[in-house]
Amino acid sequence: MSDRIHFIGVGGSGMSAVARLIAARGYAVSGTNLTQTAYFDALRDAGMDVQLGHDAALVDGAAAVVISTAVRETNVELARARELGIPVWHRSEALVRALEGQRLIAVAGSHGKTTTSAMVAHALHASGVDAGFAVGARVFGIEGAVAGGYAGTSGISVLEADESDGSFLRYHPEVAILLNIEPDHLDFHGTVENLHRAFADFAAQSRTVVACVDDAVVRGLVEDARARGARVVTYGSAGSGADAEVGPDGIAYEGRTVPLAVSAPGHHNRLNATAAWLAALEVGADPEAAAASFSSFAGTGRRYQLRGEAAGVRVIDDYAHHPTEVAALLTAARDAGVGRMVVLFQPALFTRTRDHAASFGRALSVADAAVVLAPVHGDREDPIPGVSSESIAAHAVMPDGSTLTLAADLEDAARLAADAARPGDTVFTVGSGTVTLAADQILARLAERDV
Template sequence: MTRFHFIGVGGSGMSAVARLTAARGIDVSGSDRGESAYFVALREAGMDVRVGHDAQWVDGADAVVISTAVRETNPELARARERGIRVLHRSEALAHALEGKRLIAVAGSHGKTTTSAMVAHALHGAGIDASFAVGARVFGVEGAVAGGYAGDSDVAVVEADESDGSFLRYHPEIAILLNIEPDHLDHYGSVEALEQAFAQFASDCRVLVACAEDDTVMRVARAAAETGVQVITYGRSDADVTVTSKAIVRDGAAHPLNVPIPGEHQRLNAAAAWAAAVAVGADPARAVGALASFAGTGRRYQLRGEVAGVRVIDDYAHHPTEVDAVLTAARAAGAGHLVVLFQPALFTRTQLHAQAFADALSIADADVVIASVHGDREDPIPGVTSQTILDRMAVAEDSTAQVVEDLEDAAAVAASLARPGTQLMTVGSGTVTLAAGWILDALRSGSEGDAAGAGSHG
């Protein structure tokens, strides 16, 4: 039996690929440095996943699957190279697992995860049992493990990651292009090279669903149309698919739209998802109706808990536009006093967007705590720290901002700033998600202490 070994199998994206690979009848093994919820779910599904990294675990594998984050010094990858075992990027493994499927690929600088999940949800609601690979847990789909689900239909949805150019390995029937902004220039080297990669992606499909409100997307879409790609635009005006406060409208037909997650940008994402679902054959009314029950995805404005009148929301936003959008959505949803624990991700992104991050975090009636930069796959850049962002912030009179480098300490400070009625948000793509749990624990301890203190005076 063919065996694929996944290094870093416990990540949200990698675990989804592992799930879909196993569904094709391939034996899956994997390793990671710790047990995530995704890791445990794979083990419970019967896969041989182990904690730690040991060179001998790749012996006998037909292929070893990695992400860009796996370094060449990893002992398992080094053994695979030494033994001549085929090494696949996770995008190659995913393309293999979905071979023969009609592929919908969702790309853009932000919004990919939520929109991919919306497409899958709309398809399922319309009776199309689509497979999907999304970089977060998708709520409300029975049988989904992390962001991976193997359906019975000939349709599949993938979140197409541009960060390392791997999205060019997909050859989708339908592509969604949400937005294009400068990011991942550590890989591309220039904005021009980034745009060229998106142009290549957009031209390699039959139908392109493109955001009419993004000038760069529209420039790419026009170039794709010249190669014979059918382009469907969406936006709040002057588009093939328009979004109003109450409906999606196409060709004069209005379909009532209810999006249960906050943020005007989510209505645009829903329109893109609906257009793609209809393009692949979903009934328009059933697809739009399904969106009313969309439960969201993990770490996308996810309510982690509420203690003593404090709501704790966890969000993956890691680009300035995303940070601005999620804080704007919080205000639109009625949040008053905000406490924001933000963990910048990547030194190159922090260096490039320090002012934009500062602008996004400079909000009224908020206490902002910035943890140290989560470098992940990068080495530090001298002079680029979280202080780089703080120094550029314009802190309002009714707000505060500070850097607390250690994440656990930052979580404790954030919890201490909360009061009944506060919405406390942990924001970033790195380990800051752990802080949401620590904050809830601290709030519970404080609440129990207050109750005990009150009782002692009774």
């Protein structure tokens, strides 16, 4: 029997990480992707058999086929697997197989999962623990990492636990982190109550829960988790009454203050680092080494990632795709002193745009900024009549001196953003879709101006 596992859509951030970990278990890996991405290139450079374009014949002889929620039943490779009776695994099922026997730290929440997962891995490595990880972005600074996946040798692995399709309920980790919970992915969960129940079940399946009590919903789940047998360690801002409180000087925990310096800007990242520190301690990391590690945290791909500078303008790329994330990003940037901002935002998913148009409009109504709205990136969804970037623009109230412009397409948005930028400005490309491609286009246009 074949030991080859075939991935459909292997060039995505999450799928590429799982492919790397499956390969580390000794399986042969093949995969296809419609477009050439950085993750696709990383897997190809690592010697994996990945190809552009879908071809049903590539499925023949595979032991299993791995898909994500984004792969539709009409995909020719998936249809061929169904026809042949080849087992089809969801990405999360493949990840469970790849991490079988490992002590797991799983990071869940509406925002901050990728950064916090990477922080946990970074803290463990700084403590001499060669932890594996599966993170939905490239993790900078850890040698040997390919895309967002790294096998490790310690028997401990960190994973980003995705609530969007309920797949995080498969993991049963030793340590679970609950960062925050907001209404999102209701296309899958149906109601906010169902979403909250899924998070409660995830927490109850964990031995220890590290929970942020700054978040009201998480705070409400703490007692439920305890009642269902989990040990709970809480964290939050100074004065929150949490077990670990994050203040300007460090983390107050168990009667002492541990110094905390975090390279990533924003108070939300100090909270993320505290969650990562507590989780690392649960699996035996050195407290001082773990806390000191965050000052050298190099970040992850598409999380406040500096893509370059041209004509006196910096271009930063960020994955923020929920109103709370967009607001936190722009607040952190302002606090970091970036000066005037040009924000190119590409909404992702028609359902999210429909449900959060007003909140997006408020988040983007910032002072001293030029905002450019690209069309909605539908990804796995079909368009919804009456839902577009104009839905967001209708709710934006721009302060004096700030502007908002609607773009015809992503290329037009990149042109508008580049032309709006002046020396000393910072351009942000923001969203979870194809907007990351605009960063290079903006830099190229700025470079032409520089010449």
